[in-house]
Amino acid sequence: MTTAERLIARLREIGLDLPEGSRLVRVYPSPAMRNEGAWSWSAMGPDGRELLIGSQYPMAELLGAERLDTMQITSSAVGKDTEVFPAAACRGCGHTTSTTCRICRKPYCGSCLTDHHHEGYGTPADDR
Numbered sequence: 070m071t072t073a074e075r076l077i078a079r080l081r082e083i084g085l086d087l088p089e090g091s092r093l094v095r096v097y098p099s100p101a102m103r104n105e106g107a108w109s110w111s112a113m114g115p116d117g118r119e120l121l122i123g124s125q126y127p128m129a130e131l132l133g134a135e136r137l138d139t140m141q142i143t144s145s146a147v148g149k150d151t152e153v154f155p156a157a158a159c160r161g162c163g164h165t166t167s168t169t170c171r172i173c174r175k176p177y178c179g180s181c182l183t184d185h186h187h188e189g190y191g192t193p194a195d196d197r
């Protein structure tokens with residue numbers, strides 16, 4: 070299986086609607102656009118229609134992630150997009166999280182971070 074095919078399988082596992090025959094198409098944003106979070110790939114249906122699913126993370130990086138999570142982005146240009154990003158299991162409760170402790174960099178969800186302290190640093194701020 071190619072990287073794209075393996076990623077499609079993972080995306081279906083997390084519940085994304087990718088019809089049979091869907092493809093992941095690499096996009097090549099300029100470095101400036103990359104800094105603004107431009108996608109590095111997006112999904113296209115069997116009929117060539119944009120599925121509005123994609124990510125600024127390279128396919129290989131997503132495949133290497135412990136878990137994947139999605140987030141809805143509403144932009145004026147295309148309406149609703151679903152962005153895929155790497156996530157991990159919270160070290161506290163095991164749920165999927167994309168937030169990490171700023172001090173030890175381990176994955177913790179927002180509510181577990183509240184109880185997660187490091188001596189001398191106070192409570193890590195929850196930016197979600």
Ligand SMILES: [Zn+2]
Nearest residue numbers: 159162178181
């Ligand atoms: Zn947790």
Ligand SMILES: [Zn+2]
Nearest residue numbers: 170172173174
């Ligand atoms: Zn920590």
